[in-house]
Amino acid sequence: MGVGARRGVSAAEVLAAVDSVLPAAPGPVRLATLDTRAADPGMREAAASRGWPLTGHAAETLVTVPVPTPSDRVAAAVGTTSVAEAAALLSGGRLLVAKTVHGPVTVAVAEDGEPADLEPADVDLRHHGDVEATEGLVDLAVNVRAGTPPAWLRTVLHDAVDASAAYPDARPARAAVAAAHGRPEAEVLLTAGAAETFTLLARALTPRRAVVVHPSFTEPEAALRAAGHAVERVLLAPPSYRLGDVPEDADLVVLGNPTNPTSVLHPAGDVAALARPGRVLVVDEAFADTAPGEPESLAGRTDLPGLLVVRSLTKTWGLAGLRVGYALGPADLVAALAAQQPHWPVSTPALAALVACTTPAARAEAEAAAVQLEADRAALLAVLPPGVEVVGTPRASFVLLRVPDAVRVRAQLRDRGWAVRRGDTFPGLSADHLRVAVRDPGTSRAFAAALAAILVPGPQRRDPLSAPPSPDPTDDETS
Numbered sequence: 001m002g003v004g005a006r007r008g009v010s011a012a013e014v015l016a017a018v019d020s021v022l023p024a025a026p027g028p029v030r031l032a033t034l035d036t037r038a039a040d041p042g043m044r045e046a047a048a049s050r051g052w053p054l055t056g057h058a059a060e061t062l063v064t065v066p067v068p069t070p071s072d073r074v075a076a077a078v079g080t081t082s083v084a085e086a087a088a089l090l091s092g093g094r095l096l097v098a099k100t101v102h103g104p105v106t107v108a109v110a111e112d113g114e115p116a117d118l119e120p121a122d123v124d125l126r127h128h129g130d131v132e133a134t135e136g137l138v139d140l141a142v143n144v145r146a147g148t149p150p151a152w153l154r155t156v157l158h159d160a161v162d163a164s165a166a167y168p169d170a171r172p173a174r175a176a177v178a179a180a181h182g183r184p185e186a187e188v189l190l191t192a193g194a195a196e197t198f199t200l201l202a203r204a205l206t207p208r209r210a211v212v213v214h215p216s217f218t219e220p221e222a223a224l225r226a227a228g229h230a231v232e233r234v235l236l237a238p239p240s241y242r243l244g245d246v247p248e249d250a251d252l253v254v255l256g257n258p259t260n261p262t263s264v265l266h267p268a269g270d271v272a273a274l275a276r277p278g279r280v281l282v283v284d285e286a287f288a289d290t291a292p293g294e295p296e297s298l299a300g301r302t303d304l305p306g307l308l309v310v311r312s313l314t315k316t317w318g319l320a321g322l323r324v325g326y327a328l329g330p331a332d333l334v335a336a337l338a339a340q341q342p343h344w345p346v347s348t349p350a351l352a353a354l355v356a357c358t359t360p361a362a363r364a365e366a367e368a369a370a371v372q373l374e375a376d377r378a379a380l381l382a383v384l385p386p387g388v389e390v391v392g393t394p395r396a397s398f399v400l401l402r403v404p405d406a407v408r409v410r411a412q413l414r415d416r417g418w419a420v421r422r423g424d425t426f427p428g429l430s431a432d433h434l435r436v437a438v439r440d441p442g443t444s445r446a447f448a449a450a451l452a453a454i455l456v457p458g459p460q461r462r463d464p465l466s467a468p469p470s471p472d473p474t475d476d477e478t479s
Contacts (some may be wrong), residue, residue: 005043011043015046020235033083095108138419210251263399402432
């Protein structure tokens with residue numbers, strides 16, 4: 001375990017950072033850091049309290065170790081471009097967790113005995129809820145609104161399919177999105193799903209220091225790593241998972257708002273404060289319309305340098321399989337991203353959906369759905385059984401739960417007909433975290449009864465309340 005820290009750090013701060021990334025059942029642990037930090041009382045106390053050896057390495061030694069995320073700022077301060085990753089890799093092990101910032105402490109994890117590997121292997125960044133939501137299960141793993149797309153939108157899509165002999169014309173959709181957000185058309189990028197934006201960013205940009213704020217949607221980090229970029233993680237602290245500081249010299253910062261999977265909605269002012277000249281600030285607002293009035297959205301802000309807001313039609317309108325989204329940002333950045341797209345990147349049905357879902361009537365329907373969602377979420381939280389911890393303050397169409405022995409619980413829920421999203425593939429969460437989509441109160445009561453029966457085993461009988469409702473065959477249950 002490589003550890004970098006500010007002078008005077010406390011033992012509690014060191015251990016909190018270590019525990020946030022240490023794999024389950026890690027085996028023997030050794031702490032390694034800069035020699036001048038190894039003498040700090042807090043560092044020594046942290047190691048001694050766990051019975052872990054503590055090694056200090058000279059800056060002249062650490063600087064010789066190739067790392068995925070070197071920092072000129074660190075080099076100027078201590079004489080080596082890396083402390084945490086270099087100290088972790090000095091034994092020649094495989095990097096499991098890349099440099100991760102946790103308050104005043106930076107940590108990295110390497111495993112002994114294998115050739116060095118600069119690609120972290122701690123979580124499966126490509127795991128998503130659709131893998132959990134297999135046929136025959138009630139889907140609480142995917143956050144697509146039940147009962148969608150509505151009938152009127154299905155008619156729009158059917159008509160668009162009939163018109164698909166011609167090549168797509170993006171102009172009406174671009175104009176509609178621009179009008180809906182009060183922005184020039186040059187500041188609108190139409191995409192084949194919001195996730196495409198992250199791939200375009202990875203192709204178009206060459207960041208010196210890319211930072212992804214976690215726990216969060218993992219596709220941005222996966223896309224950046226696939227393009228060969230080093231990625232640094234900033235882990236938000238439990239239990240609130242509120243937005244904190246990011247490295248000052250980061251020139252690419254990615255975060256979600258509301259954040260998937262925590263459902264936390266960060267104040268717009270806190271997010272806006274991260275924007276500055278020379279930095280691209282990417283805010284994933286795929287779930288922004290699940291909060292009534294979109295109170296913390298930055299979609300209409302044109303005064304913030306480098307701000308790119310990513311939006312999706314997937315969740316509210318049930319269009320996961322159509323792949324339709326858009327991004328809003330400075331015209332030069334939008335043009336650079338568009339240059340990475342193939343010609344006709346968005347299909348005719350997807351373009352028709354963009355026009356239809358940005359009308360005043362559609363936006364009013366989305367607002368009504370968000371208001372109903374608030375009531376449905378409250379109903380879910382009210383019936384959760386004892387022993388289930390609601391993490392943070394949920395504001396989106398899902399809640400993050402912490403459940404004892406959640407691996408077993410998730411498996412038994414599947415046996416009883418329920419699919420929920422595992423949490424341990426999100427950096428910063430553990431195997432005891434589960435993400436659960438908000439559904440109607442009847443479904444939530446049945447789910448809570450099934451969960452209670454698993455947490456407090458009783459006689460082997462099936463509680464009629466815990467029997468899952470039959471999945472609606474018309475629901476779009478893809479991720």
